Amino acid sequence: MKNTGKIKPAHAGKFMFEKIPSGIKGLDEITGGGLPKGRPALVSGGPGCGKTLFAMEFIARGIIDYNEPGVFVAFEEKIDDLKKNFHSMGFDLDELVRQKKLVLDHITIDRTEIEETGEYDLEGLFIRLGAMIDDVGAKRVAIDTLEAIFSGFANEAILRSELRRLFLWLKDRGITAVVTGERGDRTITKYGLEEYVADCVITLDHRVTNQIATRRLRVVKYRGSIHGTDEYPFLISSDGISVLPITTMSLTHMASTERIATGIPRLDTMLGAKGFYRGSSILVSGQAGTGKTSIAATFVNAACKRGEKCLLFIFEESESQFIRNMKSIGMDFEPWIKKGLLKFHAVRPTAYSLEMHLSMMIKLIDEFKPRVIAVDPISNLYPIGDDVQVRSMMMRLIDYAKSLQITGLFTNLSNDSASEAFSLEPTQMAVSSLMDAWLILKNIEGNGERNRVFSIIKSRGMAHSNQLREFVLSDKGIELLDLYKGTEGVLFGSARMAQQSREVSDRLLRNEEIERKQRELDSKKLVMENEIALLKAKFAREEDEMKTVIGQEVYREKAADSAMKEIAVQRKADR
């Protein structure tokens, strides 16, 4: 059976439709390959949500990218308007028509121009379509907005049976068709076209929340195919629609073991002397004025020095302001920009919705192909989305960056109202779990001044320092200093300096005291020695005197004795 060529070889025992690329960026990823080949797909949505663009991109990209000629039938827009509108998106429809690849047809359906009497059918439309399809050998047909025929003809019963016949007819001819329909109040389309298109139904939506419009696309139904059922934000830009899968389904990105320097030597040493992993995501959070932007800039600067392309998303400052400010701490970004290594994307957060921001970021990443991205700061996204939304957006961005091995640094402004300690705030908690590394900067007030203190909260997959560092910004850039641990606890800034000098003077004083004591001792010793000498002299004197006295006494005794003997001799006394 040759016909089974339309059906792919058995897929796990289930037959599957063959798919053809839609030509719409991102849609093929969601649908696992595109639209069902040889079948009609219904695209429904409210006014201005991009139905016509979807249909035209399907046709034009089909011709340009996949060499499948197409027919575009417009019920609403005039051919000239279509040409004009799509010229601005880079499609030269006239040229495609000239090449016999495209037929554009406008069908006027106006009830005021039609009078109905008796039964009729839409065979004219079939003939017309058939002629155009044969003209260019079309493989693709777009009908925008088919439901317009309901406004043209009164007999709904006829229309319904003719529509059913039209879809079958398209299928029989093996045409892959995109049929657009207006969204109904409770139904996918106003007139229930979805009843007839059983294979693939896609809805487009254009919603406004917090005054920010977001376009979303959802695959409502895709028979015989696995498809994402989430609402996917999409973007209409100068080169058409691009749809973003909301999250990648699994965590399959390769983890790099390559390490990249942070641009702050002392931080590298805190991170096991090597810096962050390539492809990791880094959160730098801190209060206002703690130096988050400077860290981001230093990181980017270091990457540029290595010759790596960097993309910097800034939500607070303009590009020139950023460059000027960073010059004051010794970084010049202008050469990097000139070399094409650095690109800024400065935009107000409130300019777009979260999805739009994400789309823009991903689009820029695709175009610029950076190795490092930085977002400063992600907290500025909170006014346009709640925690869950921001988290989901960040997750998508980080996933996307990781899948391309792009290292991402994200700054986050944390609340000033937090206590002095390194408290972990809930918003940070929400985002931080997505991050591989988390640095915290803190202002610490005391002694009438504020000082910056820095620490690494986490850094997955590497040994890292648990110590706080004082963070100093100078015209030479960022410097991390050891905290002063003295007898009076941990000290920062001038307190540290004061303490240090106080200690020096204390030491000097102590030395002097010792010397003084020494001198005192010396002199005491001298006094003592003097006294000893005096005593000795006195003793010597006294000894002399005593000896004289003793000598005299001894003489006197002897003299008395000899005098007695003399007397006795004279008296000739016997005994």
Place this chain on the structure above:
Amino acid sequence: MTRKPGAGKMPDEAGTDREDFVDLRLYVVDRTSRSLTAYANIKKICEAYSPGKYRITVIDLLKSPDLARSEDITAVPTLIRVPRTPGGRKIIGMLTDTKKVLEELDLTGNGEDSGNPGRNTNKHRTITR
């Protein structure tokens, strides 16, 4: 099908450019019963209300499919009076409602309606019999 009873061989050939001449095109697809009924109905109407001063050209889109696009035909059968005038409408269906058809073609039934003000605004549509 496509017999072309009227095409080029009208009894009143010389009068085709007359104001009251009714030149009609009937677009059909194939010789379906619907096509045939529509043709029979319009012929009957013309015979009754504009005898000798009409021409019906039946165009089968199967044979000339490109006309569907150039003439902007969607539904069949479609009856158009030529030359087309601003406000001139297409009549679709089997043309079963004679009164409606007459109104659309600005034909007046047996003169009963002639002079009905506000209807015959197009000067060349006025048929006097």
